[in-house]
Amino acid sequence: MSDQIYSPSNAFSEKALVSSMNDYRNLYNNSIKYPEAFWAEVADRITWTKKWDNVRDFDFVKGQIKWYEGGKLNVSYNCLDRHVEDGHGNQTALIWEGNNPEEDETYTFNELLHEVQKFANVLKGLGVEKGDRVCMYMQMIPQLPVAMLACARIGAVHSIVFGAFSAESLRDRINDSSCKILITQDTGVRGTKLNIPMKSNADKAVAETPSIQHVVVVQRTGESVDMTEGRDTWWHESMASADAVCKPVEMDAEDPLFILYTSGSTGQPKGVLHTTGGYLVYTSYTHEKIFDYKEGDIYWCTADIGWITGHSYIVYGPLANRATTVMFEGVPNFPDYGRFWDVVDKHKINQFYTAPTALRALMKEGNDHVTSRDLSSLRLLGSVGEPIKEPEWKWYHEIIGKGTCPIVDTWWQTETGGIMLTPLPGATPLKPGSATFPYFGIEPVLLTEEGQEIDGNNVAGLLAIKTSWPGQMRTIYGDHDRFIQTYFAMYPGYYFTGDGARRDKDGYYWITGRVDDVLNVSGHRIGTAEVEGSIGKAIGVAEAAVVGFQHVIKGQGIYAYVTLMTGVDESDDIKASILASVTKEIGPHSKPDVIQFTPALPKTRSGKIMRRILRKIAENELDSMGDISTLADPSIVQKLIKTRPAI
Ligand code: 7RM
Secondary structure, three states, X not given: OOOOOEOXXXXXXXXXXXXXXXXXXXXXXXXXXXHHHHHHHHHOOOOOOEOOOEEEEEEOOOOEEEEEEOOEEOHHHHHHHHHHHHHHOOOEEEEEEOOOOOOEEEEEHHHHHHHHHHHHHHHHXXXXXXXXXXXXXXXXXXXXXXXXXXXXXXXXXXXXOOOXXXXXXXXXXXXXXXXXXXXXXXXXXXXXXXXXXXXXXXXXXXXXXXXXXXXXEEOOOOOOOOOOOXXXXXXXXXXXXXXXXXXXXXXXXXXXXXXXXXXXXXXXXXXXXXXXXXXXXHHXXXXXXXXXXXXXXXXXXXXXXXXXXXXXXXXXXXXXXXXXXXXXXXXXXXXXXXXXXXXXXXXXXXXXXXXXXXXXXXXXOOOHHHHOOOOOOOOEEEEEOOOOOHHHHHHHHHHHOOOOOOEXXXXXXHHHOOOOEOOOOOOOOEOOOOOEOEOOOOOEEEEOOOOOEOXXXXXXXXXXEOOOOOOOOOEEOOOHHHHHHHHOOOOOOOEEEEEEEXXXXXXXXXXXXXXXXEEEEOOXXXXXXXXXXXXXXXXXXXXXXXXXXXXXXXXXXXXXXXXXXXXXXXXXXXXXXXXXXXXXXXXXXXXXXXXXXXXXXXXXXXXXXXXXXXXXXXXXXXXXXXXXXXXXXXXXXXXXXXXXXOO
């Protein structure tokens, strides 16, 4: 932990939307004291076809959350039409930067609206109606945001499955929410991978998804793929004949906008459901103030749209604000480790938002990749997805930001819809590694294990939120009871985040990480139970237990303890088949970094695996093992220590 404090420069503060801690505190206190008046005023930033009757209504015991009830609006209208109507149709809305540095495209608001209306008509032609679920399994290509906004236009609910997920994962997600349509692409390109088999994975999934009626295929690479007569259509062919006018459907504030699956502590991913009005208000409001977005700025968030960060801060928040938003198909190290900085230079990026894992990977390659590029357009830097530690914070600040760009370390979750803890760049004195203070309207608390609020400063506990905010998820699709159990039942009256946090002597929040069985690997959220399940499917495996360990680049690595069936010997072949099984069941991003075979797992007499011990061994913290007397067979601990592989 650093004691050094980095205050915003006068030059930045003077021009900032929130320019002092005094302004922050006044606005914040007001937002907490008069939440209804506050959020009513904020909601005026978007266009409603009918005003709401009631600003908010929530009950954290029943898990009932409503914002702007009775209000009517359309998200695609708010992200596109209204900017065109206001005379900004020729402004660039979207810059697409391809994997290949020579490929890019720009879309004005006029052009994006044109594509969205046409694709909305394509969807209608395929029988999609308001409330139907549409799945998207794509890489970072412009048709992805087009399809999202087209869904929003006609009231269809999108469910995006990150393009690195396997056919099995895709199948399960499609089935969980019975999607009617799947949108994918022939093959994908990413870094040195020039033929990612998107359509063929989609075909494998769709073989076992009775609800899918049609598959729309974008031609990205021109690679030949199988097309099933009557079921599959090419994006470009249906677009060629689609009508260019499609009126936005008037939606209720609480109509669903999208489902996004995320990992929890059980094996079954949760379909996080977000709705229309509150989500748009919250993402646009946070995007503007936290990134200090001003007209004409070029804003780049490097996330994949397959995760919540891309939904909220590449597509919906920025476009609602009439921002120019950049999307990138590639990876930070292709063609070389300077790619991010090439893109910053090429498109003259003003706000740059990325994950600490990317910074660590780039930092270790040295500064030549940075200093050889012109980064003078940068005004602000952002971080998301995991704690940013001091070394990469300082590197980001000094080498990328040349000591002058504020860094916003933004803490939030798929479930929160938008940023919850964050500095305001023109106001907040920064401490490297701290997400600092709550955003307007957000009431964080620290709880004891028993659910008591911990007052004062210089304390630590479980991070929970006391009152609702407009971007909050509304339910787990198809399982409201699980929604209540996961987020509200344990600590009645609070939304429980699953994270631990510390509040330091000055009231700054420091996230200490998940307190449940969820890992954060390269900023990707991975449930240990899912990984265990997929290891268990490899032939010869009897049982698996997965924990995280500190990893220099990934933040957390995946450490798997595996017991084999009697008669099966440990071998590299078994290891390979375990890795193959995880890749097949979930995707390559969930592959364990370490596999340790063991004759048995440390279990209590009632058969519960003691993960605390497994974590200690994975972290190589062998002299602080704690009490092991409740184990059925304590001698297993020494065996595990002895056979621990060197990492
Ligand atoms: C946006 C996103 C959520 C989990 C969350 C935390 C961790 C996210 C930060 C962070 C420390 C941050 N959604 N997390 N941001 N930890 N500092 N600034 O990542 O649903 O995929 O993950 O990520 O543990 O609970 S997510």
